[in-house]
Amino acid sequence: MAGAGIEDDANTNSDDTIETGNSLDNDAAMSDSLQEADGATVETLADDGHDDSFPQDQDSRTTWDDDEPPRRRSYASMAASMTNEQASAGGSGGLKGPLLAGTAFLLLLGAGVGYLALAVEPPGPPPSPDIKNVSEIGGMAASMIVDQQPEPEPQISIDTPPEPEPVIAVAPEPEPEPVAVTPPPEPESDMPQVVDRAEGTPPAEPRADLQESTEYGPLPVIAANGMRASMAYARRVPIVDLPRISIVMTELGLNPDKTRQAIEQLPPDVSLAFHPYAPALDDLIAAAREVGHESLLALPMQPINYPFDDPGPNVLLVDSDPADNITALYRSLGAAEGYVGVTGFLGSALLASPQALDPILRELARRGLLFIDNNSTVNSVSADLSNRANLPYNRSDRLIDAIPTVADIDEQLMGLESLAKLNGHAIGYAQAYPVTFERLEEWIPLLRSRGIDLVPVSATIGLDDRNPS
Numbered sequence: 001m002a003g004a005g006i007e008d009d010a011n012t013n014s015d016d017t018i019e020t021g022n023s024l025d026n027d028a029a030m031s032d033s034l035q036e037a038d039g040a041t042v043e044t045l046a047d048d049g050h051d052d053s054f055p056q057d058q059d060s061r062t063t064w065d066d067d068e069p070p071r072r073r074s075y076a077s078m079a080a081s082m083t084n085e086q087a088s089a090g091g092s093g094g095l096k097g098p099l100l101a102g103t104a105f106l107l108l109l110g111a112g113v114g115y116l117a118l119a120v121e122p123p124g125p126p127p128s129p130d131i132k133n134v135s136e137i138g139g140m141a142a143s144m145i146v147d148q149q150p151e152p153e154p155q156i157s158i159d160t161p162p163e164p165e166p167v168i169a170v171a172p173e174p175e176p177e178p179v180a181v182t183p184p185p186e187p188e189s190d191m192p193q194v195v196d197r198a199e200g201t202p203p204a205e206p207r208a209d210l211q212e213s214t215e216y217g218p219l220p221v222i223a224a225n226g227m228r229a230s231m232a233y234a235r236r237v238p239i240v241d242l243p244r245i246s247i248v249m250t251e252l253g254l255n256p257d258k259t260r261q262a263i264e265q266l267p268p269d270v271s272l273a274f275h276p277y278a279p280a281l282d283d284l285i286a287a288a289r290e291v292g293h294e295s296l297l298a299l300p301m302q303p304i305n306y307p308f309d310d311p312g313p314n315v316l317l318v319d320s321d322p323a324d325n326i327t328a329l330y331r332s333l334g335a336a337e338g339y340v341g342v343t344g345f346l347g348s349a350l351l352a353s354p355q356a357l358d359p360i361l362r363e364l365a366r367r368g369l370l371f372i373d374n375n376s377t378v379n380s381v382s383a384d385l386s387n388r389a390n391l392p393y394n395r396s397d398r399l400i401d402a403i404p405t406v407a408d409i410d411e412q413l414m415g416l417e418s419l420a421k422l423n424g425h426a427i428g429y430a431q432a433y434p435v436t437f438e439r440l441e442e443w444i445p446l447l448r449s450r451g452i453d454l455v456p457v458s459a460t461i462g463l464d465d466r467n468p469s
Contacts, residue, residue: 025325217334228368253278268292301347
């Protein structure tokens with residue numbers, strides 16, 4: 001029996017040895033598999049001999065404990081049984097003890113690795129077949145994950161731009177119907193308007209009802225119907241709405257050649273002023289009237305430097321008695337007939353004396369004449385006195401040939417144009433110099449093309465409504 005028991009034991013031990021050898025072979029294969037799967041994990045477990053991550057003497061149940069008890073405990077029980085069997089065997093066979101101990105260690109190691117796989121991997125869908133290896137340890141199947149799934153590539157967070165707010169479609173406003181717009185009037189051209197008017201009417205012949213016979217000669221008077229010499233003997237011209245310029249040629253009658261040149265060569269719209277003591281004065285005025293000129297008498301008046309500058313006989317003096325000045329005036333007025341009015345010859349002293357000038361201007365108004373101040377002094381009081389006496393009046397703006405040169409005369413003529421455009425009219429006095437005739441003959445034809453009307457001097461003093469009969 002004892003021998004049989006020993007044989008049985010021997011057979012048992014032999015079977016155990018064979019089984020242990022198979023276990024060692026399987027453990028070796030598992031060890032190689034573990035090294036291929038995770039070399040670092042095998043090295044760590046081999047050094048320590050146990051896995052500190054497993055809880056000791058505590059219930060380490062997980063979410064899957066109710067379904068299947070942890071395999072770590074089965075492997076531990078198996079190791080304990082094998083250890084007890086070794087002890088009961090009494091150490092038979094010197095090599096059997098160490099082999100059994102190694103086998104137990106490998107079983108514990110496999111159990112630890114299996115637990116690690118279960119503890120690390122959360123439950124989920126079964127892994128793909130290409131990443132699972134199954135090893136048989138002690139007749140049991142241990143499933144281990146050899147190839148881990150690759151870590152997902154980091155996702156780059158890209159801020160998604162906010163969606164644009166929806167655009168509300170707005171129906172376009174209907175286009176307004178076209179409105180006919182009247183284009184603005186074209187601006188007036190800078191070119192002046194050309195003067196285009198009919199020729200004027202020559203002065204009337206001397207009328208008996210406009211004069212009276214006196215010891216001084218025929219003196220002008222106002223007719224019973226109100227007609228005056230300033231109306232009847234003026235050259236009448238159509239009035240156009242353009243600036244006007246008048247030229248008065250003075251000091252005629254003493255030099256026959258110059259007088260004839262003025263009468264014959266100057267346009268009829270130029271007014272002529274004669275000395276009252278010129279010989280055959282009536283004939284000169286008649287000749288001027290025939291070609292259309294209106295005539296004035298140039299009354300001799302006292303200048304400032306009198307008697308150094310003496311204007312001739314019948315001079316009107318500042319210190320003379322008013323009656324004496326009226327007598328001297330009659331002698332000048334009675335020298336001819338058919339003149340439209342009077343102007344001064346010199347006279348810078350008299351024109352500045354209201355006491356001496358006032359009686360003279362009142363007498364001129366009573367005789368129905370007009371008066372043109374020759375502008376011989378800036379201190380003239382003739383404008384105010386003429387207005388008080390109701391005397392038709394105007395004043396020369398400049399003497400165009402005070403310096404008888406081409407340049408100076410042209411400059412004065414340009415000045416007259418500017419004054420006419422500014423004030424509506426301008427009056428220039430001229431003397432009978434050859435250069436004056438030359439410049440006037442060239443300048444006068446250009447006036448109409450410049451939009452300036454050349455008119456007789458009577459047309460500048462408000463006598464446009466005269467109606468001789």
